[in-house]
Amino acid sequence: MNFDRFFDPDPAQRAIARELYAEVAALPLICPHGHVDPRLFADPDYSFGSPVDLLIIPDHYVFRMLYSKGIPLESLGVPPSPQKGEGAGVRVETDHRKIWQTFADHFYLFRGTPTGVWFDDELANIFGVEEKLNSASAQRIYDHIAAKLAAPEFKPRALFERFNIEVLCTTDAATDPLTHHQALKASGWRGQIRPTFRPDGVVNLDAPGWRTNIDALSAISGVAVHNYATFIQALENRRAFFKALGATATDHAALTPFTEELSTGEADTIFRHALRGQATTDDATRFTGHMLMEMARMSIDDGLTMQLHPGSLRSHNDIIFERFGADKGADMPIGTEYTRNLRHLLNKYGNDPRLTLILFTLDESAYSRELAPLAGHYPALRLGPPWWFFDSLNGMARYFDQVMETAGLYNTCGFNDDTRAFPSIPARHDVWRRAGANWLAGLVARHFIDLNDACEMMAALATGLVKDAYKL
Amino acid sequence: MNFDRFFDPDPAQRAIARELYAEVAALPLICPHGHVDPRLFADPDYSFGSPVDLLIIPDHYVFRMLYSKGIPLESLGVPPSPQKGEGAGVRVETDHRKIWQTFADHFYLFRGTPTGVWFDDELANIFGVEEKLNSASAQRIYDHIAAKLAAPEFKPRALFERFNIEVLCTTDAATDPLTHHQALKASGWRGQIRPTFRPDGVVNLDAPGWRTNIDALSAISGVAVHNYATFIQALENRRAFFKALGATATDHAALTPFTEELSTGEADTIFRHALRGQATTDDATRFTGHMLMEMARMSIDDGLTMQLHPGSLRSHNDIIFERFGADKGADMPIGTEYTRNLRHLLNKYGNDPRLTLILFTLDESAYSRELAPLAGHYPALRLGPPWWFFDSLNGMARYFDQVMETAGLYNTCGFNDDTRAFPSIPARHDVWRRAGANWLAGLVARHFIDLNDACEMMAALATGLVKDAYKL
């Protein structure tokens, strides 16, 4: 791994980038949003399994690219969805050496992609692999990683400490008992793992299994949810429980950022329809829009930072969804409108500095057109870092270019890795820090800002903004 | 201020940029579109007041950023809207030193923003401030600027001459008596200040105070407006009046660039409904679309260049609008469609080279998709420079990148500063000239064009295109 990687080749800019990066390279990692399983840390004996268990099977960033070139998910060991099971005729590869070989044979597909960059970094910096991954080296590297994974230094808690993670937040359903978080709290281990309250499964009336989720909500909150009032009460109960276990934020997914305030009567009518299985698509849209406003109201009350991730059309590929379930690399972005959709919420709560609402997007055309102007005005708004497909060198460069002049750096909130791939965390943060250093170095080299300001901005990008936005 | 600021750090490109910039650095400023108050120049005794009166209170680019970080507009001295008045319980800060200190304490928010760049330039090049603005230097700098503003060289006319402004166009309601422009004409002062005809308040049926504006139009034109025919007559009367006072252009804002031709009967019916307060939203949309076509027709007749600024959803924040009124940093862009919306107008008038229609946008995704292809075909079309949030270094770079290859440089029209902040004018033009020099230097350094062509293009960017497009 080159010491100057990802910096502009211009010697003047590169020298400044190197200097700025050096200021933050050793700072701890703040991970306010992601999808790592808390069980990794709750269970001190947790083992990552084979290299394939760790690096291939659970990572849809990896297998979607292989799938796109015609490699069946079955041959990569991706398990069928529980509803289907092996009985449905799906034969899944179980030979992990064979899966690894398939992956290595096609590793060239990742050239110039963020997954390729992270993978190279993980191999070199976590596992100490010194050769390039390809067909010839595949089995040697497999052996090397397998040996490492068997060692105690490669237990999750040990890696957490080695990665210098200061805090890692998970994402948890509103109905989650947070068993692992409770165990962690009780364990005395000093690693900070915090839950995040994600109520999509109960507030989006068209979520798969919504009715079951409502029953689970009743059970876990102790509030028998039978109408809108008890629903709100149960949610407030759960938020308090999450907060007691360390949560500082909530997270919300919606197909669009549409918001609208329903009267309590309307909300109750729709909710009762839904309980009877009679809610329409329009009901679901309006109810979700209303609940986003309710969540903003509750955030003002309890201080939880609110995150909104709109614009992903989930499970676009029916065949893959039916065979393997959700989160298999088949979620596709759609054009996303913020100015009109968020107007109701922002008019009611956007002027209140007690609210922190962090907006994400999969539609980069909204950066300069809507998101930066909105964040550059409303006190409650902040822009999240480049999300998902844009968590990449070019994605970050476009974000810096299109967001910062209008929103201002201080209306953004640093980085989050948003990953379920625990070992990719250091690589992802490193890309952000290098991309940020390079961006600032460009401003300095062009005499747009001075080096002093750049140093302060660099620290803000690395840890300052994220701690502030998520109250960590 | 570094001599090479905003140029690429690559030594080859930078050397060419420096050479190109030097060719135009001393050329006069042509300001064909903006919002400077003509009273500044009509009244030879006009004083700018305090540094805060000049630089903070009237500039929504400045105070919207502070507001976004939770600083109330009241504490920045922004006056409540006349309808509300202090009586409505709004307590506005009047201590300008205190406001200045608040601003300086938060000046770091502008790092990497165009407002920060302009402000640094103004402090250094207009006021001769030699230290960086921050909490510690705030009061010293306040004293320094206040002393300067008291001197006769800092009267508006003196600065106009010092800034080397050749012509400055204001923006004036169709109902404006142009008193200041008349006074200027009579004064014998040689500075060229020209009005621009902006009829939004009377042609957009849903404009605030439309009915009152129509009465004002009747009064000022001497044409009793009671139907569509007299409305058109009154507008033609006003255009002639503006032209007689030096106007060479009109300006039009609309939420979308929708155009449609109504029959005279339809237009008259809608207009009469509006006079009775019965026009619907749909009526207003169609009438605005029709009036854009009428304005194009009149432009062919009287030769006034037509400007269209669509896509701003004005006063998105109800609380701010109710408390402080319009133009308070809360106008938000929306996605804007040009290809279909302008089709009626372009089919009727777009082939006529007597018409010059300049299009602006707040939706950069339209640059390469719609605006450049349209401008690269229709003789009547030109593209305006990057507007508002995009009047910035990166905004300009994206504009050059996304527009020029398809539209061609000669279907654009140079720069306009579009500002009400008079002292920011030189800084804004300087950013454009430097950004343009850097863009052209990049083309030369890549052997895309030769230096000879680049010199001619540079002159066109600085003054040639704008004089031609606005007939100045």
Add this chain to the structure above:
Amino acid sequence: MNFDRFFDPDPAQRAIARELYAEVAALPLICPHGHVDPRLFADPDYSFGSPVDLLIIPDHYVFRMLYSKGIPLESLGVPPSPQKGEGAGVRVETDHRKIWQTFADHFYLFRGTPTGVWFDDELANIFGVEEKLNSASAQRIYDHIAAKLAAPEFKPRALFERFNIEVLCTTDAATDPLTHHQALKASGWRGQIRPTFRPDGVVNLDAPGWRTNIDALSAISGVAVHNYATFIQALENRRAFFKALGATATDHAALTPFTEELSTGEADTIFRHALRGQATTDDATRFTGHMLMEMARMSIDDGLTMQLHPGSLRSHNDIIFERFGADKGADMPIGTEYTRNLRHLLNKYGNDPRLTLILFTLDESAYSRELAPLAGHYPALRLGPPWWFFDSLNGMARYFDQVMETAGLYNTCGFNDDTRAFPSIPARHDVWRRAGANWLAGLVARHFIDLNDACEMMAALATGLVKDAYKL
């Protein structure tokens, strides 16, 4: 022409770009999609005519820019549409020296445009012109080119060989008898010219002359088309005929990429309505959406690669269309949605690796938002190169930037020139190869990939991917 043209000025990046470019500069040109008339090669005595016949009159990239600055198409020799004829009062310039002078007088309009770049390249590298084209040199250069065109080395077949074209595919209506392709096959000339099946004129019910086209389809296929079943039969017949003459691909234009599967009964009802002239706009939209799915089905059967070019609103300018017909530089892009529109097709056929569906766009905002994520998942999908207005240096840079990280290089398909301007082909491929080398050099210089990988990617960009995607 500078040896290093279009490469980044940074010496490190430039040196790598030069090295990568050198690897592919001499490779043959693969031209899988374009609009060159096959008659050029079928008729061994074909002559290009005058410089204006070759370079101005047929090239809407050229004359649309002159038209945009008020130069009438008549004065450039553009012939009126056959329906109108000279009788309609259109006086067309016939003095080719005069037309050439007009063009040269305005050649400055092409500064910084791809057409300018290609033209410079053609003049220098094909015709050996050594001076710059302008008003003064115009007639000398005309003489020079005219003399060259009279020589046998400037016959189309000779140039085809000199250009080192390995294969060139034309685009041909479903009803085309492919007379020239048959003649070519019989001629024994070793140049590969292949047809491409483009059925828009018969599958888009609202295509101009649709009813006549259906009769032509009946006649040429020998299948009397009187209902949906015979229509499908006739299309399959024609596809087989095209394939027998060397076609490896089909091409489809549609205003949007909307897809939907109709029942056979519905399809038949709509088709019968259309035969009676009773199809509605909605019928046409649904039928086109259905036929795209049918074409995917047939491609799986016969192995023809499927291309989709949506998003062009054809003949936006009524006056130009009425006077001169289609393809006169007045086609305008519209915003284009892929995620939802293609869902039906992709769910039915997108998982089948036997299908290759190549998507193009005139809406760059879809690159990172929709096209790259879709191509990075569905096995059947590939992204076509930057199309039309984006076949340019900056267009390619944006494409590499916005597509490659998410889709991966290997889900794209190299370059196609998509041109009817035969002599511009080498220049266009050269721009692609240089832009590609520069992109990869940037990745190497930033230590994103290593030089080894870059060399393999360069070869893929130049010829590997295109041969694979089009089965050439």
